[in-house]
Amino acid sequence: MITLKNINKVYRTKTVETQALENVNLEVAKGEFLSIMGPSGCGKSTLLNIIGLLDNPTSGTVELDGRSTEGMSDKELARFRNETLGFVFQSFHLIPTLSVLDNVIVPLLYRRGFKGDKKALARQALEKVGLSHRMNHFPSQLSGGQAQRVAIARAIVGNPAIILADEPCGNLDSKMSAEIMGILHDLNKKDGRTIVMVTHNEAQAAETDRTVHFFDGHQVTE
């Protein structure tokens, strides 16, 4: 489902060159729940951004769902992200001026040729995360756990094959974290979605199918 070959990422300024990722090779099977662990600054999020086509590798290739993303235009990348990927961020990234329902609809706004009922799909996604009763609220009226559930609903509303979660429980207490992890596991087991999750939490990582560890931009163990 996801194949990374010889991925390198170097950040350059006029005076400093930082190797964020070095020769990373990774395969994630369809329907797998993979966690990525490592200390801060080891390149986990950079890797997730590269898988999510939010950032380009300095060298190496990314294949998603059997397609090489090399040489894709910005427009093609945007379309690919919209149809294939769903993102869950640590800080939720809900749009404060939109209601819960409208936040969930966002990916459908950019779905090319979409003719379906956006609101109905968004309601279904919110039902899946147990938040259909708060669809007319605004993000400022939600708890952290609820906000992250909305973010998950937004990630799945477009029915993407892959969900990328960057420390989805990083801002939540243990009870809420458990709820979020439960939802992610349901999406993986029941819906068969491939999930790649960055986490600092070993217990959460242990619940996933496989964990890869990073240190200083290197993949150290699997």
Next chain:
Amino acid sequence: MRIWQTIRHNKLFAAIYIFGTALALASTTVAVVVLNSMIAPVYPEYDRLSSAFIQRLSMELPEGGNMGYSMSYDLVRDHMYTLRNARKVSAYMEPWESAYASRSDGGLDFPVKIKYTDPAFFDVYSFRFLAGKRYSDAEFESGMPVAVVGEKTAREAFGAGDAEQYIGKDIRVNFTDYRVVGVVKESTPAQTDSYAGVYVPYTSKQDYDQAVNGIPWIGQLKLVTVTDSLDALQAEIAELEARFNASHEGYQVHFFGQPVSHAVKTFRPGIQDTEFRLSGVFLVFALVIMALLIIPSLNLSGIISGHMESRMAEMGLRKSFGATRVRLLREVLRENLWLTFLGGIVGYFFAYMMLKAGVADLFMSYGVATDFTNEMIFSPVVFLSVFLICAVLNTLSGLLPVYRSLGRPVVESLNEK
């Protein structure tokens, strides 16, 4: 992106944006209304676009020198009333001296604008008669002292009442009594061609048919026509000019390219300025509008730029879910356009207040108070112009800062707080 939610969640931004836009648009709207009222068809000058005028001519004299004046009655009667290329023709006089009308209650006389016209004047200009009718051809031919008066003038002369009540009364202007035969909805001094408080037959003026100093064709009459072909009409007058010059030894008449359109007559600085081009006026006007818009555009650019910074994470989020830069640019500009339109509506209101308060007098060189009617202020042309100005302002102020901010990498945008 919904405009009301945006306003609700960004009250300060929205308020500054709308108010700033409103102030900028108010001044440009005033300029557009003034220009529009000068050249667009408005009551009672609905035929402005096909009107043509001869205001003055110049005659070179056998003894040397020349005389610039209007037309004599002979010229108008023999040649102008029979112009082949004019649908309607009217001649009129506008005295330089002030006129005063008496009040029926014995109060102080009040200044009034008087025009000496023929009956055709009321065909060329579409006056709305509230009572009575124009003076008849017979009344005109016989030089009867009759008058058509503006409603406001009638009220001032006779006191408040129904328009019908003024018919048959005498209005005294400059010590001459005129019997009122018609009352029209009064236009405003801004319509300099048609406006007057009192219209009387020019034949009621004693010396109307006298050539000035006995010089042929030189007199006091001006001409307004309605034509389907200004070129043909100009050619006809040029032919007339040539015929006169060939047959009157020692005299040379010059019409200086007249008749000219209403717009040319309005903006041409001097009658002899035959090289005058309207495009120059519109270019200057467009530059003034741009100058009026550039400063607020720069200010709005700064505000939008700051606002986009605060929305970087949102833009990054939208991109991560599949929005392209162009799509986001469109969305944000559309959102700004709604704010600009709200500013436009408020600005229109400000402009209305400014015009009613007499700010437009600054634009006029006549020194008369210009009373702008709602028809002039709320015309479709003004609406369309303000709409276009809004769009230009929106594009000028928003395009660059929004495009630049949307060029930031997705990850960088997402990490913005």
